[in-house]
Amino acid sequence: xxxxxxxxxxxxxxxxxxxxxxxxxxxxxxxxxxxxxxxxxxxxxxxxxxxxxxxxxxxxxxxxxxxxxxxxxxxxxxxxxxxxxxxxxxxxxxxxxxxx
Amino acid sequence: xxxxxxxxxxxxxxxxxxxxxxxxxxxxxxxxxxxxxxxxxxxxxxxxxxxxxxxxxxxxxxxxxxxxxxxxxxxxxxxxxxxxxxxxxxxxxxxxxxxxxxxxxxxxxxxxxxxxxxxxxxxxxxxxxxxxxxxxxxxxxxxxxxxxxxxxxxxxxxxxxxxxxxxxxxxxxxxxxxxxxxxxxxx
Numbered sequence: 046x047x048x049x050x051x052x053x054x055x056x057x058x059x060x061x062x063x064x065x066x067x068x069x070x071x072x073x074x075x076x077x078x079x080x081x082x083x084x085x086x087x088x089x090x091x092x093x094x095x096x097x098x099x100x101x102x103x104x105x106x107x108x109x110x111x112x113x114x115x116x117x118x119x120x121x122x123x124x125x126x127x128x129x130x131x132x133x134x135x136x137x138x139x140x141x142x143x144x145x
Numbered sequence: 146x147x148x149x150x151x152x153x154x155x156x157x158x159x160x161x162x163x164x165x166x167x168x169x170x171x172x173x174x175x176x177x178x179x180x181x182x183x184x185x186x187x188x189x190x191x192x193x194x195x196x197x198x199x200x201x202x203x204x205x206x207x208x209x210x211x212x213x214x215x216x217x218x219x220x221x222x223x224x225x226x227x228x229x230x231x232x233x234x235x236x237x238x239x240x241x242x243x244x245x246x247x248x249x250x251x252x253x254x255x256x257x258x259x260x261x262x263x264x265x266x267x268x269x270x271x272x273x274x275x276x277x278x279x280x281x282x283x284x285x286x287x288x289x290x291x292x293x294x295x296x297x298x299x300x301x302x303x304x305x306x307x308x309x310x311x312x313x314x315x316x317x318x319x320x321x322x323x324x325x326x327x328x329x330x331x332x
Contacts, residue, residue, distance in 0.1 A: 046147055046263045046264065046267070047147055047148055047151040047191075048259060048263070049257060049259050049263070050254050050255045050256070050257040050258075050259075051151065051155075051254075051255075052151075052188070052192065053250075053254035053257055054250070054251040054254040054255055055155050055158065055159075055188075056250075056254070057246070057247055057249075057250025057251050057253075057254055058159060058247045058250070058251060059158060059159070059162055059181075060246070060247075060250065061243040061244070061246040061247035061250065062159070062162040062163060062165075062166055062243065062247075063162070063166075064239075064242070064243055064246060065166055065239045065240060065242075065243035066165060066166035068235060068238070068239035068242070068243075069166070069230075069235060069236050069239045070166075071230060072171065074171060074213070074216060074217055074220065075171060075174055077213075078165055078174055078175060078178050078213065079165065079166060081178060081205075081209070082162055082165060082166075082178065082181065085181070085182065085185055085205075088185075089185060089188065089189075092188075092189050092192045092194045092197060093192055095192070095194065095270065095273075096192050096193055096194075096263065096266050096267055096270060097259050097260060097261075097263070097266055098260060098261075098266060099261070099265060099266030099267070099268070099269030099270060100266075100269070101269075101270060101271075101273070101277055101278060101280075101281045102281065102285070102286075104194050104196070104197055104270070104273055104278050104281075105278060105281045105282050105285075105286050107194070107197055108196075108197065108200065108278060108282065109286070109289055109290070109293055111197075111200055111201070111204050111205065112204075112293045112296075112297060113293065113296070114204075114205070114209065115204055115208065115209055115297070115300075116296050116297050116299075116300035117300075118209050118212055118213070119212070119300045119301065119303075119304045120300050120303055120304055120307070122212055122213070122216045122304075123303070123304035123307040123308045124307060125216065125220070126216060126219065126220070126307075126308050127307050127308060129219075129220050135220060138230075138231055
């Protein structure tokens with residue numbers, strides 16, 4: 046069996062790649078995709094720790110996180126579509142009304 | 146043998162993630178994420194989480210990614226997505242920061258020692274079958290379970306309210322496709 050530490054390391058690399066995506070992408074949908082990547086990195090760490098401790102609690106938590114992700118995507122994409130209708134753009138640099 | 150599977154799956158996961166982050170076409174990025182999610186589902190199966198592997202494919206790679214692809218098609222799939230960043234050095238900064246974060250997390254992770262033999266922990270998971278996970282979900286975590294179902298309902302209603310068009314708004318019709326009716330042509 047592959048040790049838990051390798052799964053956690055893979056999860057860390059996945060999280061870092063997602064962070065790079067959030068920093069470099071300029072379209073709201075693609076930033077959202079990168080956030081999904083980071084969410085899945087956290088899920089992978091939870092599942093790996095569930096095996097390390099032999100506890101099903103973490104797997105239950107991952108199930109709830111997946112449902113939350115579905116709700117988050119539904120709301121987030123609805124917001125993006127609404128913004129696109131008003132502005133014909135989802136570039137996050139154009140949506141800067143709240144800056145000081 | 147399991148080490149071989151792990152390496153193959155890790156390569157698939159990281160390749161898909163890099164495509165998601167780097168691809169200049171939004172549809173390619175979404176398909177890269179699908180590859181990552183399916184490979185993650187297989188990784189869950191190697192971690193004795195069979196139910197989660199199935200849910201990952203159905204919910205994530207299925208439902209959520211279809212929603213993403215729909216929205217990408219609906220908006221602007223063909224435009225360059227990393228076009229002119231106002232901060233010129235952000236790509237280098239992100240690569241540097243990402244490499245530092247990945248290195249730090251990797252080093253911390255590789256220092257982890259399993260608290261007990263892995264076979265013992267894997268046996269306690271009972272293969273992560275729907276029965277085992279569902280038993281935990283509907284006994285110890287029944288309140289979060291119900292809360293999540295209410296949250297899903299709120300999300301569905303909320304997204305409908307958000308994208309619902311006001312009925313009397315003729316300017317919302319795209320100008321490139323004017324609505325022609327036979328009556329107007331005759332008048």
